[in-house]
Amino acid sequence: MNRTWYNRIWINNKARLGIIIVSIFIIIAAIGPIFFEDPNAYIDTPLLEPSFVHLFGTTGQGQDVFAQTIAGARSTLFIGFGTGILVVLLGLIVGSLSGYFGRRVDNVLSLIINIFLLMPGLPLMVIIAAWLPPGPFSIMGVLVFTGWAWNARVLRSQVLSLRERDFVNASVVSGESNIKVIIYQIWPQMLSLIMASFIGATVYAIGAQVGLEFLGLGDVDKVTWGNNLYWATNDLALLTGSWWTFVPTGLCIALVSFGLTLINYGIDEISNPRLLSERIVKSRLPNLFNRNGSTPVARKLFGK
Amino acid sequence: MNTSVQYLLKRLGIYTIAGWAAVTLNFFIPRMMPGDPVSVMFASFRGKLKPEAIEALKQTFGFTDEPLLNKYINYLSHLLKGDLGISTAYFPEKVSSIILSGLGWTLLLVGISLIISFVIGSLIGMIIAWKRDGKLDSILPPSFSFISSFPYFFTAMLLLYFLGFKLGWFPIRHAYNSDLIPGFNIEFIVSCLHHALLPASTLIFMGIGGWMLQMRNNMIGTISTDYISFAKSKGLSQKRIMIWYAAKNAILPIITSFGMAIGFILNGTILTEIIFSYPGQGYILFQAVQAQDFQLMQGIFLTITLSVLAANWLIDILVLILDPRTRK
Numbered sequence: 001m002n003r004t005w006y007n008r009i010w011i012n013n014k015a016r017l018g019i020i021i022v023s024i025f026i027i028i029a030a031i032g033p034i035f036f037e038d039p040n041a042y043i044d045t046p047l048l049e050p051s052f053v054h055l056f057g058t059t060g061q062g063q064d065v066f067a068q069t070i071a072g073a074r075s076t077l078f079i080g081f082g083t084g085i086l087v088v089l090l091g092l093i094v095g096s097l098s099g100y101f102g103r104r105v106d107n108v109l110s111l112i113i114n115i116f117l118l119m120p121g122l123p124l125m126v127i128i129a130a131w132l133p134p135g136p137f138s139i140m141g142v143l144v145f146t147g148w149a150w151n152a153r154v155l156r157s158q159v160l161s162l163r164e165r166d167f168v169n170a171s172v173v174s175g176e177s178n179i180k181v182i183i184y185q186i187w188p189q190m191l192s193l194i195m196a197s198f199i200g201a202t203v204y205a206i207g208a209q210v211g212l213e214f215l216g217l218g219d220v221d222k223v224t225w226g227n228n229l230y231w232a233t234n235d236l237a238l239l240t241g242s243w244w245t246f247v248p249t250g251l252c253i254a255l256v257s258f259g260l261t262l263i264n265y266g267i268d269e270i271s272n273p274r275l276l277s278e279r280i281v282k283s284r285l286p287n288l289f290n291r292n293g294s295t296p297v298a299r300k301l302f303g304k
Numbered sequence: 305m306n307t308s309v310q311y312l313l314k315r316l317g318i319y320t321i322a323g324w325a326a327v328t329l330n331f332f333i334p335r336m337m338p339g340d341p342v343s344v345m346f347a348s349f350r351g352k353l354k355p356e357a358i359e360a361l362k363q364t365f366g367f368t369d370e371p372l373l374n375k376y377i378n379y380l381s382h383l384l385k386g387d388l389g390i391s392t393a394y395f396p397e398k399v400s401s402i403i404l405s406g407l408g409w410t411l412l413l414v415g416i417s418l419i420i421s422f423v424i425g426s427l428i429g430m431i432i433a434w435k436r437d438g439k440l441d442s443i444l445p446p447s448f449s450f451i452s453s454f455p456y457f458f459t460a461m462l463l464l465y466f467l468g469f470k471l472g473w474f475p476i477r478h479a480y481n482s483d484l485i486p487g488f489n490i491e492f493i494v495s496c497l498h499h500a501l502l503p504a505s506t507l508i509f510m511g512i513g514g515w516m517l518q519m520r521n522n523m524i525g526t527i528s529t530d531y532i533s534f535a536k537s538k539g540l541s542q543k544r545i546m547i548w549y550a551a552k553n554a555i556l557p558i559i560t561s562f563g564m565a566i567g568f569i570l571n572g573t574i575l576t577e578i579i580f581s582y583p584g585q586g587y588i589l590f591q592a593v594q595a596q597d598f599q600l601m602q603g604i605f606l607t608i609t610l611s612v613l614a615a616n617w618l619i620d621i622l623v624l625i626l627d628p629r630t631r632k
Binding site (some may be wrong): 014111114115118119121122126128130207210215241246247250253254261262265 | 476
């Protein structure tokens with residue numbers, strides 16, 4: 001069982017499928033836009049159905065839906081992952097300070113965390129984003145401001161329990177500075193949780209960002225997945241029956257979020273073995289028990 | 305019982321602070337933003353109101369040259385009277401009356417879909433956790449987590465397009481047939497339900513997965529405890545153990561998480577309402593964004609926040625009643 005962590009994630013079926021899906025989209029985001037000079041250009045009659053000339057048809061403004069779907073990946077994933085990183089960093093710092101120092105620091109920080117958790121996300125995002133100049137960095141700022149608290153709370157409780165462990169007390173007693181204890185003793189112990197928080201935050205960021213842009217609060221001239229959907233409804237996609245203007249983008253968003261969620265399930269199963277379904281246990285440990293079943297559990301698992 | 309009261313008061317304190325924080329954010333956000341918020345905010349009034357009237361509005365909302373503290377106190381006192389300003393999108397209506405007109409629809413939609421998705425989701429979660437070897441447990445969780453990866457409004461668009469537009473089974477906009485006069489009669493109620501069905505099913509469909517997975521995971525935890533083995537060895541029926549022994553305990557943490565879920569569900573409701581032109585808070589918010597009606601946007605933010613806080617407090621009381629472990 002001396003496998004490295006990425007090996008253990010890779011042999012998990014769910015996580016592997018998730019990694020493959022997400023990687024495909026990252027590659028599309030990285031190199032896809034190179035093939036399209038200007039996805040916003042007018043290329044053909046508006047609202048053409050999908051055909052071999054235009055794989056996904058054209059939008060209400062005569063743009064190529066395929067080009068827009070590919071080009072939209074870059075900005076959406078960039079903001080998604082960028083926000084994910086920032087949200088986890090902020091959550092990690094606040095959560096660690098709160099969980100490690102406890103007492104008054106914890107009281108104050110926990111109160112702030114709880115207040116942010118209680119405020120409904122989307123309306124808060126809307127009233128901030130409406131004031132800011134539209135653009136990717138405004139959206140990122142808004143998402144970080146409204147989204148950090150959940151991670152802070154999860155990470156805080158983990159720090160809180162690690163704080164009481166002997167090895168942490170040992171390093172405190174040996175005169176290590178608090179910052180060093182947090183960074184070198186505590187954080188490495190909770191890598192899987194940090195990873196899972198990062199992925200969860202990215203899923204949140206992609207969903208919320210698409211929602212904000214769909215409301216018309218992004219920079220509507222840029223090609224992003226959220227803007228694609230905004231323009232689809234603006235051009236009355238539903239009333240003209242042009243499903244192809246919103247289905248590809250929606251499916252891409254769903255696939256990326258699903259891929260990320262799968263990775264998280266994988267991480268969860270690895271760090272919380274009880275969730276691992278018995279089916280997997282069976283296939284993973286075929287010869288550990290006597291096939292005849294030496295114990296009731298073994299009989300139930302491997303019997304017959 | 306005394307500690308329970310203390311606990312509830314403490315929670316009420318937290319909600320009050322959160323409410324105050326929301327009110328304060330609402331006050332400071334326009335003032336912290338780059339540019340000249342006052343002229344942006346009142347630009348849409350031009351041509352609709354006389355300059356003197358605009359000046360009076362600025363006074364009311366504290367966009368004057370007074371010290372900040374005075375403005376803040378002025379703003380709070382207007383808020384306490386329920387004065388949220390005048391809408392530019394629905395000029396000359398008051399923000400508060402517009403919000404009130406949409407509140408009922410949102411509560412109806414959220415209420416129905418929350419209860420139905422919670423009941424169905426927990427039931428499925430209970431059953432698949434109980435039969436871990438069954439086919440359902442390997443099919444349902446991944447398919448529902450795929451479904452919940454869709455953005456709410458995308459699912460709403462799909463349903464609206466196929467069931468509403470293509471097949472014509474459901475009306476595609478508004479909360480009731482506009483030929484009818486709102487009133488307490490069968491025809492009107494049927495029309496309301498018919499209109500609410502599609503948006504509500506979107507929310508139910510998207511919500512089930514979350515409840516199901518939570519219930520499943522809690523059940524798996526509960527099933528492996530000693531008292532369940534004991535109940536089994538007593539020879540109680542499977543159904544009895546599943547429902548009255550395991551599920552009864554597994555559902556408590558979910559009710560606690562109801563409060564957090566409400567905020568999340570509201571986000572979905574807002575987007576769903578927009579797609580279905582359902583005249584609740586979300587649709588009004590969308591109109592406000594489109595028309596750059598800042599007063600209305602901020603009024604909606606405040607209303608939704610205060611409703612979420614109130615709902616959370618009710619849930620605290622509910623948990624206290626349901627879970628004896630919380631009453632020491």
